[in-house]
Amino acid sequence: MTTKPMIEAAFGRPTKRKPIWFLRQAGRYLPEYREVRKNVEFTELCKTPKLAAEVTLQPLRRYDLDASIIFSDILVPCMPMGQELTFGKGHGPQLNPPIQSGAALAKLKKPDAEKDLGYVGEALQLVKDQLQDHQTMIGFAGAPFTVASYMIEGAGSKTYTELKRLRYQEPEAFKGLLDLLVETTIDYLIMQVNAGADCLMLFDTWANQMTAVDYKDLVFPAVNKVIREVKDRCDVPLIYYPGQGTDLYFELQGYAGDVIAVDWRTRLSRAISFLDNVGLDVSVQGNLDPQVLIASEDVVREHTRQVLQEAGKARGHIFNVGHGLQPHLNPEAVNWVIDEVRKSEKS
Numbered sequence: 001m002t003t004k005p006m007i008e009a010a011f012g013r014p015t016k017r018k019p020i021w022f023l024r025q026a027g028r029y030l031p032e033y034r035e036v037r038k039n040v041e042f043t044e045l046c047k048t049p050k051l052a053a054e055v056t057l058q059p060l061r062r063y064d065l066d067a068s069i070i071f072s073d074i075l076v077p078c079m080p081m082g083q084e085l086t087f088g089k090g091h092g093p094q095l096n097p098p099i100q101s102g103a104a105l106a107k108l109k110k111p112d113a114e115k116d117l118g119y120v121g122e123a124l125q126l127v128k129d130q131l132q133d134h135q136t137m138i139g140f141a142g143a144p145f146t147v148a149s150y151m152i153e154g155a156g157s158k159t160y161t162e163l164k165r166l167r168y169q170e171p172e173a174f175k176g177l178l179d180l181l182v183e184t185t186i187d188y189l190i191m192q193v194n195a196g197a198d199c200l201m202l203f204d205t206w207a208n209q210m211t212a213v214d215y216k217d218l219v220f221p222a223v224n225k226v227i228r229e230v231k232d233r234c235d236v237p238l239i240y241y242p243g244q245g246t247d248l249y250f251e252l253q254g255y256a257g258d259v260i261a262v263d264w265r266t267r268l269s270r271a272i273s274f275l276d277n278v279g280l281d282v283s284v285q286g287n288l289d290p291q292v293l294i295a296s297e298d299v300v301r302e303h304t305r306q307v308l309q310e311a312g313k314a315r316g317h318i319f320n321v322g323h324g325l326q327p328h329l330n331p332e333a334v335n336w337v338i339d340e341v342r343k344s345e346k347s
């Protein structure tokens, strides 16, 4: 069996080449994605395995990538839990009804991963059949807290007032929602591994919206329980992205995963020594500023080299951006990044 550089790097083993992929590598910056999206709503796209597989594969046709991430969204499981998910033009995801009380929580159900979310597994299998041996198939989910934040607010938020209201006024309902999401996420991720995922990633984009004490007592234990249980049952590496949460690294003792995905705002060398100081033996992923991809070729290449240099002391490094690619960036710039990473291996 050919080894996959991304899996090796995630486990901290030496690799023949530096693995590289991009958060949101499928999406609106690609004309071929916009072409598919013209005719289909985002949630329908996620629910239709053939189309989801097609857009997942689009960046792999263009670029020399080491991984493919299944095209879906962290909010997809909210639908079988009992919320309607829509993506209105220009205002991101909306979930109805929002979960703002114990009574609303009581109406939610735990999905049957195979039955209710099997379309994600089907898409994953279709993609996996098309991958080359060295390429890793990544499955993913939102971390319980970040998904809960959308479920409670009913949308994205700047102030998280409803989230805080539930946390402070009905703490048991807040904890109950996290617990339900822990169980849902475990089944959902295991289903993805059974369908062919070689590696898993958990997105906790809004982890830094809580006090550090709540992060330690509520947010992190929820995601770490998911990681522990999945790792107990599946032999795949796990990547955790704690949003812009460098200060939260203090609270990651006992982290059961293999990789921390570092936000682009953080200096990678500092993140590496910080994680080491906290006692974690982990690899890192990241962390080019995705907005660099609007710049000229020289600037893109210079910033790529900077990330490579910053990653120097890592146990293992998976090259990536430090947050998702955005619609306005230049698709050609992705090639400059990849070429610069490959060049650095030859020198």
Ligand code: CP3
Pocket: 022, 023, 024, 025, 026, 027, 028, 037, 042, 069, 070, 071, 072, 073, 074, 075, 087, 092, 093, 140, 156, 203, 205, 324
């Ligand atoms: O990386 C990939 O290629 C896989 C696909 C992927 C999407 N969303 C597709 C998507 C992944 C891994 C996600 C995760 C996700 N979704 C997160 C965590 C990562 C992060 O960005 O912090 C969050 C917070 C969401 C929730 C979400 N979904 C938001 C806030 C939005 C709107 C933002 C936007 O760009 O409009 C989405 C929609 C979404 N998810 C799009 C894509 C490609 C845009 C949909 C479209 O209009 O075509």
